[in-house]
Amino acid sequence: MGHEEHKKHRYSLRIGVITVSSTRDEKKDVSGKILKEEIEKNGHKPCGYEVVKDDKIEILHALFSMLRVCDAVIVNGGTGISRKDVTYDSVVKNFDKELVGFGEIFRKISYDEIGTAAMMSRATAGIIEGRVVFLTPGSPNAVRTASSLIFSEIEHIWYEMHKEKI
Amino acid sequence: MGHEEHKKHRYSLRIGVITVSSTRDEKKDVSGKILKEEIEKNGHKPCGYEVVKDDKIEILHALFSMLRVCDAVIVNGGTGISRKDVTYDSVVKNFDKELVGFGEIFRKISYDEIGTAAMMSRATAGIIEGRVVFLTPGSPNAVRTASSLIFSEIEHIWYEMHKEKI
Amino acid sequence: MGHEEHKKHRYSLRIGVITVSSTRDEKKDVSGKILKEEIEKNGHKPCGYEVVKDDKIEILHALFSMLRVCDAVIVNGGTGISRKDVTYDSVVKNFDKELVGFGEIFRKISYDEIGTAAMMSRATAGIIEGRVVFLTPGSPNAVRTASSLIFSEIEHIWYEMHKEKI
Amino acid sequence: MGHEEHKKHRYSLRIGVITVSSTRDEKKDVSGKILKEEIEKNGHKPCGYEVVKDDKIEILHALFSMLRVCDAVIVNGGTGISRKDVTYDSVVKNFDKELVGFGEIFRKISYDEIGTAAMMSRATAGIIEGRVVFLTPGSPNAVRTASSLIFSEIEHIWYEMHKEKI
Amino acid sequence: MGHEEHKKHRYSLRIGVITVSSTRDEKKDVSGKILKEEIEKNGHKPCGYEVVKDDKIEILHALFSMLRVCDAVIVNGGTGISRKDVTYDSVVKNFDKELVGFGEIFRKISYDEIGTAAMMSRATAGIIEGRVVFLTPGSPNAVRTASSLIFSEIEHIWYEMHKEKI
């Protein structure tokens, strides 16, 4: 049953972090800091870090810059429902395949932690040209929850995406 | 972490109710009645009530009429999978942002209540020009479940949508 | 509350099976075998069985061939995220209505069984011209989980889709 | 060949007019006036007239109100490319079938009249539940061009849409 | 400038014909006959011929059957705007790439021949897995116009689609 077998395969991936926020800068970016630490703790290699405003062009520029050199990118912030939140709407249409299960399971775990407020996030993940992109809310708590989910599966995702080539 | 803080903010919203049904009229509309009572019980203001047939033009006419004057609209009925069910298909494409988490969590709670039949509903929610629209099944039980979910989060949703202006 | 009432209605449906795999043939197709057995065990009638490669034209040819004569079709395999997985992308856009709740509940049960790896599958279901189509992963375990979910609800789905005609 | 034969069929249709403009009111609305006159000159019946702001909710409210009682609706204004132009984006996604040929031929005739500036308009037409909707630019000249095109074909369109019932 | 050079390349392609009509049968199918004759006159090989009803499943079954063995398929009928016309809506969403220019130029030529009625057709073309599919109206005149356009470019299209492999 694949999902156990793959555990034998370990990959050290190059993972970038983008923080989308109109108020945080690099110093105040607690969520970005958590993600960068988790990348290293889990045996992966940091591959770029940027804080950008809630602006479609800035977000997509940062994303496609990182996708040129990284295996995965974690984007935090801008997945909510206010008028300024454009991360989800800008990024999702560029996915070759959307991994709706990531958002579902993120919200399921969130629901157990914070109750019905979990419905508010539009967290999701998807594949662009063989790289994987995760979109998570921007709060430190949400990023911790997402991070634990991402790092428990990212090597499995990598294996599944690339197994026919390996 | 936002989701607790916002509890301090209380909003009394104008909320409309649309019942989509080819068999119910205003007298037989138990689900509509439940929703109108819940709106008041939860400290909000009723803002229109209409029963319409399973017809795209009737549904969208009722919806856009209410969106002119309401902060939120709850549409019940027509989210199923029979040929006559057109509520979901008519409304969803008009969302500026879809809040897929509402449907997911509604079905999760449904699943705990009624088991696998929960998969049958296409309940969802979304934002249109700063107003929020909920689509729920038409049965009284489904409406009670949805109602409890809606009223536990609608003020939080309102705060999140409008916080940058406040 | 409809979902209990319908239990009285029993339908014996004609159900086809398509296995999408670039490595399995009919002899090695354990998952196809499980599905065919479950169809009969649950009182339904087999209605075609085919193993096809991960190829859009082959998959859609098999699907539309079966939809001409079957009430439902279960497609297993090709719902993952590797470049060769095209089942989801080929089939979903042909749905008249998508039943996103099937995929959600499948992944919820999966999550309880195998943990976060559940997020990897793009299982879903939908309606095409009054027939129902299920897309499941191709592994025997996933097919067993999906099968239990499908057969607990397929008659209910049938009833809901066709009740206004009955 | 159909397109000549149908000329024998004459229909007197109920046609509504919506002007989308943030600057015109009913008095200054030359384009609306032209359209209302053309409706009568061509033997059809006026069926509502409204001037609304460049606002998704106002536009769709006016449109679905008229679609309840009219056979066709001509919407002028808001088909351009400035940030305030939302007519095209709000309406098109509600079409059951888009008649892309209307926009193409409108721009072809425009091109002969005004040259390359013709490319600027997002004029189009479509069907919603057996009614026909035309979107045209808001300038009097554009409305005259569109009007001539609409009235040379609207009875043919009506015949084609409804011939199987007639 | 490619478009002249390619004239040197000649390909004899396998081309199928599907007639979508709820009234024609093989005997009355003048348009189908024209297309089959043109295929041979232009040095190509007939590759299947079928008359199907205006039914999504029948159309897509016929299309994907032919795409398994043909290089191109010409589908005539069902591109209009009546409720029964489902060819365009069923087929277009399966295109990997749509060739909108085919429909545009077809309507441009049509316009010169029959005037504004040209706007009525939703003729188009597209690519599915390296094969090309044309959708044309079902009348003999329309099919003659489309046919002349198709056969003047089909070898060029083939060359362009496959040149990197050749």
Place this chain on the structure above:
Amino acid sequence: MGHEEHKKHRYSLRIGVITVSSTRDEKKDVSGKILKEEIEKNGHKPCGYEVVKDDKIEILHALFSMLRVCDAVIVNGGTGISRKDVTYDSVVKNFDKELVGFGEIFRKISYDEIGTAAMMSRATAGIIEGRVVFLTPGSPNAVRTASSLIFSEIEHIWYEMHKEKI
């Protein structure tokens, strides 16, 4: 009638050029050279130039880099129908508004120049966050045709997009 009036307004815009080609480099890029010359001849300011491979990530990286600093970007190459042509498919979904009239009129002029081969190109234009993006074929002849169309209207487009702010 706006389209004449605007001629009075002259804007000197910052315009970038992206050449998408898997065979051309900067030295062999005749089409890129033509575009850069036309930008200056027409009184605009060059704003970046890049040659990228037929690769979604490379194309979108170059595009969003330029959109950060340019008023308009002209992308040439990759609008055809071969498997390697991904420019259209990668870029179009990022448009806030598509200007389908640009492609139509480009193909109309092309048709007068080269006949039915004009149908082969998927040239189009669109708006992203108040900037305008043109997609043209990569051959020098096509680029000359597109260029003449672009520079006859780009200031008008700019005026139309921004008039409410001016």
